[in-house]
Amino acid sequence: MRVFISADIEGVSGVVDGSQTSEQGFDYGRARRLMTGEVNAAVEGALAAGATEVVVNDSHGSMRNILIEELNPEAKLITGAPKPLSMMEGIDGGFDAAFFIGYHSRAGTRGVLNHTISGRTVFGLTLNGRPYGECGINAAIAGRFGVPVALVAGDSTVAAEAQAILPGVRTVVVKEQRARVAARCLQPDKARRLIREAAGEALRVALARGEVKPLAVGTPAVFQISFHNTGMADMAELVPGAKRVDDMTLSFAHDDLIVAFKALRAMIYLAGVI
Ligand SMILES: [Zn+2]
Structure with a gap:
């Protein structure tokens, strides 16, 4: 079983502010460690559920955030940007499931650090008439390759967004937004335990029972x-x-x-x- 993980940073527990998500920010070093920790939890959950290959695609900003030396040795890391499929670079039809870790809600919804692809330029977008953020767009790309998204971790707003688009998806809420740049967060060890458990359940139950399906958005x-x-x-x-x-x-x-x-x-x- 092969699992693809797309990892962003704005949806990681403890991350609420630009000083954590930008390379120039004073707290960026801690945030990337927190991000790596949540990714490792998803990798561990996937491996425990029988995954034989886990490919992690670093999907935030420079796409060089994850600390490879702290990554689970069984995972492979796609690092660096730009790359052709951006947050979904590396996906192919041979994967059984995709996980989205550290994800945030779409522009204009009340989630932590909400935006869609580029906060500075994009006010909002739709795909085939439906408002989509990064979660929906990237799920559609996975779907184009026949791969279902089985797990989404982030704040409560992106979890609701994922549930509305992806029936059967397992979601982990690691924080509740109090404002765009404030949240009530789980302690990282707790967030990681929940992600590890949900990753296992996503593969053992949601995928095994066919509760999750590749997202099809139609043509054109x-x-x-x-x-x-x-x-x-x-x-x-x-x-x-x-x-x-x-x-x-x-x-x-x-x-x-x-x-x-x-x-x-x-x-x-x-x-x-x-
Ligand atoms: Zn990001």
Whole structure:
């Protein structure tokens, strides 16, 4: 059994602030250790449930956050950025399940450090008419490869977001938001124990009984994305095939979700120039 883990940092217990999530932040060193700890818990739960290969994709910012020297020796780590599938780099049809660890809620929902891909540029987006954040987009990419998402760990807001999109998914709530930059957090050892247990249950029960299914979003895949200002939308419109829907909003459609996703990323990068 092969398990793919995409790991972000904003949804890790104890992490609530930009001073922890940015490489320049004074508390970043502690946050990446906390992130590595939650990832290890998921790896251990997967191995205990019979996983024979666990691939971890570092999915935050520089994508060089996880401390490889502290990672479980049985896991393999994809580190560094940019990479073609970003938070889902390394996924393929040979994986049995995907886990999302340290995930956060989509832009505009009241979760800790909520944003979608780029907080500075993206106001919000939909995929085939449904508001999606990173959890939904990345689950759709896994689904495109026939891989179900069996476990999502993060705050209570992203857990609810995951439950609404992914029937049968196991979720671990490691913190409850009190504000966008404040939360009531579990002590890390407790968060890790819950993640370890849920990872095992996700494979032994949710996957084994077929309670989780690959997410199918339909064809074509249509992303509609709104930016924070019209200049960003002007830049995103440079992507061939992108259509201006209104002053701040563009859409991009393609039969292949992966092509549409790459166009989405190109639009967001271009918008970031402004
Ligand atoms: Zn992140």
